[in-house]
Amino acid sequence: MTDTGSVRKLVIVGGGTAGWIAAAAFARLLGQRLEIELVESEAIGTVGVGEATIPQIIRLNAILGLDENEFLKATSGTFKLGIEFVDWGSKGSRYLHTFGDTGMNLGNVAFHHYWRRSTFAEPAPDPKGLWHYSLHQLAADQARFGKLDRVGNTAMTGLAYAYHFDASRYALFLRTYAESRGVTRTEGIVESVQRDGESGDITAITLKGGKRVAGDFFIDCTGFRSLLLGGELGVAYEDWSQWLPCDRALAVPSERLPTIVPYTRATAKDAGWQWRIPLQHRTGNGHVYSSGFVSDEDAADTLLAGLDTKPLGDPRPIRFTTGRRAAFWAQNCAAIGLSSGFLEPLESTSIHLIQSHVSRLIQLFPRSADAGAMREEYNRRCAAEFAQIRDFLILHYHRTDREDTEFWRYCKHMAVPDSLTHKLELFAASGRVGRDVDDLFRDASWVQVMLGQGVMPADYDPMADQPGDAQLTEFLANLRTIIERGVASLPTHEEYLARHCPAAMPVAAA
Numbered sequence: 001m002t003d004t005g006s007v008r009k010l011v012i013v014g015g016g017t018a019g020w021i022a023a024a025a026f027a028r029l030l031g032q033r034l035e036i037e038l039v040e041s042e043a044i045g046t047v048g049v050g051e052a053t054i055p056q057i058i059r060l061n062a063i064l065g066l067d068e069n070e071f072l073k074a075t076s077g078t079f080k081l082g083i084e085f086v087d088w089g090s091k092g093s094r095y096l097h098t099f100g101d102t103g104m105n106l107g108n109v110a111f112h113h114y115w116r117r118s119t120f121a122e123p124a125p126d127p128k129g130l131w132h133y134s135l136h137q138l139a140a141d142q143a144r145f146g147k148l149d150r151v152g153n154t155a156m157t158g159l160a161y162a163y164h165f166d167a168s169r170y171a172l173f174l175r176t177y178a179e180s181r182g183v184t185r186t187e188g189i190v191e192s193v194q195r196d197g198e199s200g201d202i203t204a205i206t207l208k209g210g211k212r213v214a215g216d217f218f219i220d221c222t223g224f225r226s227l228l229l230g231g232e233l234g235v236a237y238e239d240w241s242q243w244l245p246c247d248r249a250l251a252v253p254s255e256r257l258p259t260i261v262p263y264t265r266a267t268a269k270d271a272g273w274q275w276r277i278p279l280q281h282r283t284g285n286g287h288v289y290s291s292g293f294v295s296d297e298d299a300a301d302t303l304l305a306g307l308d309t310k311p312l313g314d315p316r317p318i319r320f321t322t323g324r325r326a327a328f329w330a331q332n333c334a335a336i337g338l339s340s341g342f343l344e345p346l347e348s349t350s351i352h353l354i355q356s357h358v359s360r361l362i363q364l365f366p367r368s369a370d371a372g373a374m375r376e377e378y379n380r381r382c383a384a385e386f387a388q389i390r391d392f393l394i395l396h397y398h399r400t401d402r403e404d405t406e407f408w409r410y411c412k413h414m415a416v417p418d419s420l421t422h423k424l425e426l427f428a429a430s431g432r433v434g435r436d437v438d439d440l441f442r443d444a445s446w447v448q449v450m451l452g453q454g455v456m457p458a459d460y461d462p463m464a465d466q467p468g469d470a471q472l473t474e475f476l477a478n479l480r481t482i483i484e485r486g487v488a489s490l491p492t493h494e495e496y497l498a499r500h501c502p503a504a505m506p507v508a509a510a
Contacts, residue, residue: 006368007216007332008035013190013205013228014221015040017167018337018354020174021060022219025358027181028064030365037184039205039213051277051284052080052264052348053162055099056440060355064177072501074173075165076280079145079262079493081136083348085452087268090401095128095452096263097347098136099160101444103479106467112447113464116431116457118472127451133479135159138487145262146490151482158486162348164264164277164284186213190222193232199369201332202228217366218333226339229325233333236326237341243394243416244322245293245407246272246344250300250315251286254307262493266346267306270294271407274306275345280503283309288344293407320344328382329375334361341386346396349389352440357382381438388439391420392449399424399453424455431457 010026012019015038023038061071071077082098089095103111112130119125131137135151136159148158179185188207196203204214220228229235241247257278265276272289287303294302300315324341328334337354360381364374398416402408426434427450433443467475491499 007366008033009215010034010036010217010219011205011213011215012036012038012219012221013040014223014337014339015171015175015185016221016223016337017171017174017351018223018339019219019221020171020178021351021354022221022336022358023178023183024064024174024181025060025362027178027183029362031181031183035184036178036182037186037213037215038178039186039188039190039207041187041189043189051167051279052083052164052275052345053351054348054440055160055162056352056355057162060359066177069501071173072163072165072497073504075163075169076282076503077163077165077501078260078278078280078497080162080164080264080348081140081145081159081262083264083266084140085266085268085396085449087402088266088273088396088400089452089454091404093452093454095448096131096134096137096140097445097448097452098134098140099162100134100136101157102130102137102448103133103476104154104156106475107463109461109463110443110447112451113431113461114467114472114475116460117464118476120460125456127454127456130448130451133476133483135483135486138483139490140261140263142487143259143261143493144487144490145493145496148486148490151486154482156479156482156486161262164279166279166281167351186211188213190227193228195232199331201369202232216332219361220333220335220339221337223338224320224342226325226335228333229328229330229335229339233330235330235335237321238323238326239321240323240390241321243390243414244344244397245290245410246288247319247321248291248296248299249286249288249318249320249344250296250303251284251318252303252307252315253312254283254285255309255312256280256282257309260494260497264348268402269302269306270405271299273346274303276308280497282312283307285311286345287315288346290407293405293410324383324386327379328357329361329378332369332371334378336361340382343386343389343393346393347389347441349440353385353389356385356440384436384438385440387417387419388436388441391417391423392441392446394420395424395449396453399450399455401454424450427457428455429458431460 082096084096086094115130190205191208192206194204202218204212206212260278267274271294274287277284289299320342328340336357364378397411423434433446
């Protein structure tokens, strides 16, 4: 890639979910002007535990033109209405962070202000009362799912959803898609990297055996190794473990659940938390924990003791440091996925970050080597997104009443970023959300997690005083009736899967 040369050849180094999402999206949107080659090795494993997603993935699949039912059949996928958090704010507590709104807004006032007004005379309102008006909560409680854009003839929005799926199968599904659209896959392990002596740009990689793969732009999808961006280009790593101290995970599949529920579960443990993700053919499980507060052996015992079904293998260890690269794009190389940074999967953002970075890179992709302005904008926007998600994750750990273990005492009393402190103080005082305009998480998400973690606003928006007391009581009662009728009209989750997207075939866990 020279100062006057155009970008014609894109080389993606590494496969897995990150590599094949990048390959599929570039082939779909820029394949008419780019030659695309992906280099990966069957000998190098992938982390591949990210099986839960958020609704933004629907947009990616739509851009690619994927048929939802065929995609879910191929990946043994299920639907997801949110994440149930158990024992986080306090022992015995639970709440569902849903993808939808609770209740229904009136005018410019969010519903939770009307709900808070209705509880204002109570000395200690139960935060779970907000979920009494959640369509998603009731559907999750009854293990129901269906396509519902609106509830009846009302203005209430229907079910917002995402997916659970087998990540390894998703990568294979996208590989088939990308290769059918001209992407070349090359098998091999990178042995060395060549750079231009004048510009410092990467010009080629050489594989074991001597094969040379040249390119004009490179995408690093080599996982935690960050072979190109971190290794060759020397971009430093920013460590965020002072705020997010978990640094290890154990993953193990187990038999499918007796009832496939439409939500992920995250259960807080003594030194971390355990996930449960229901697929059609099995259940994904894992324990994310801090090695400074629990041994690997005890963490494995905790994981296996917390399984709801019989394990299908031995726990697989994963080590990580939460944080990000100081830059996401340097020279003529951008890192996508784990090579760019890692935010633990508490809110299922791993695949979203791959998707959003690929989308952003396509939007800013250079025609030539003169890419300074695009590179700066890409790095600015990626850094902001990482910081916003970081703060949302920290909220779950920091805002807790738990002090029963050393880990939770540390999390409760640790200093947190000023940006999160401001949001906590604003919500506690007024019920208002100090959300950034481009924050991934909507106001409804911040409200649900704040309340779920025990932050009860001392006040509410004064505009919520407009309805009279009788009007407010009637409004709330009508909402509950509408929600109950809407959920009653839905099939069970398993009925919907069997009717529209049954898994292509039962297989053993990968």
